[in-house]
Amino acid sequence: MFVLVNLKAYAADAVGIATTAREVSEESGVRIAVAPQAARLAAVADTGVETWAQHVSPVEHGSHTGSTLAEAAAMAGADGTLINHSERRLRLADIDGALDAAERAELETIVCANNPAQVGAAAALGPDAVAVEPPELIGGDVSVSQADPDIVEDAVAAAEAVDDSVDVLCGAGISSGEDLDAAGELGAEGVLLASGVAKADDPRAALADLVEPLS
Numbered sequence: 226m227f228v229l230v231n232l233k234a235y236a237a238d239a240v241g242i243a244t245t246a247r248e249v250s251e252e253s254g255v256r257i258a259v260a261p262q263a264a265r266l267a268a269v270a271d272t273g274v275e276t277w278a279q280h281v282s283p284v285e286h287g288s289h290t291g292s293t294l295a296e297a298a299a300m301a302g303a304d305g306t307l308i309n310h311s312e313r314r315l316r317l318a319d320i321d322g323a324l325d326a327a328e329r330a331e332l333e334t335i336v337c338a339n340n341p342a343q344v345g346a347a348a349a350l351g352p353d354a355v356a357v358e359p360p361e362l363i364g365g366d367v368s369v370s371q372a373d374p375d376i377v378e379d380a381v382a383a384a385e386a387v388d389d390s391v392d393v394l395c396g397a398g399i400s401s402g403e404d405l406d407a408a409g410e411l412g413a414e415g416v417l418l419a420s421g422v423a424k425a426d427d428p429r430a431a432l433a434d435l436v437e438p439l440s
């Protein structure tokens with residue numbers, strides 16, 4: 226299972242969480258990555274943790290003020306990027322363009338989607354993985370794998386019907402090892418989570434609890 230911790234724009238200690246994530250990953254053998262704000266990519270990558278961008282823009286080098294250039298994210302140390310997160314939605318053509326940009330910069334990609342139909346459409350664009358996240362469960366206390374198991378199973382089926390090489394992650398409300406275990410049982414290859422770690426009083430304990438069933 227892949228655990229991707231998205232720090233969003235939370236007032237979190239990005240370097241502290243990244244260092245902890247690297248340590249927990251090494252101790253448990255579980256793949257854990259951290260996605261900080263673009264301006265903190267280099268600082269997070271310097272900790273040695275697998276580092277992901279939260280977004281890249283569908284642009285090449287040129288006159289694109291305010292964009293997040295995929296090449297710049299890669300140069301700062303990003304290994305991969307989220308695209309079309311629920312809080313950073315893109316139009317279809319821009320998802321495609323962002324995937325092209327990520328491919329040029331050799332970034333691994335996860336395209337986010339609200340539901341299984343969008344998962345199928347996203348998988349058709351050829352990302353490495355898709356992540357299904359019901360927006361109404363994001364930031365809540367109940368995990369998608371417990372509250373809406375069907376959406377995870379349907380997302381896995383939808384991606385498989387289009388391209389069985391595209392992995393499926395799920396996200397929203399994931400915070401415990403039990404949630405992670407349930408996601409795996411439903412066919413997900415990983416989880417995308419944020420508040421469960423970024424807002425935790427003790428991010429180390431939160432991460433350790435999360436990966437406990439896999440250790």
Ligand SMILES: O=C[C@H](O)COP(=O)(O)O
Pocket residue numbers: 231310311358362363364365396397398399417418419420421
């Ligand atoms: O990117 C992460 C997801 O939006 C899930 O956020 P959450 O774990 O706070 O529900």
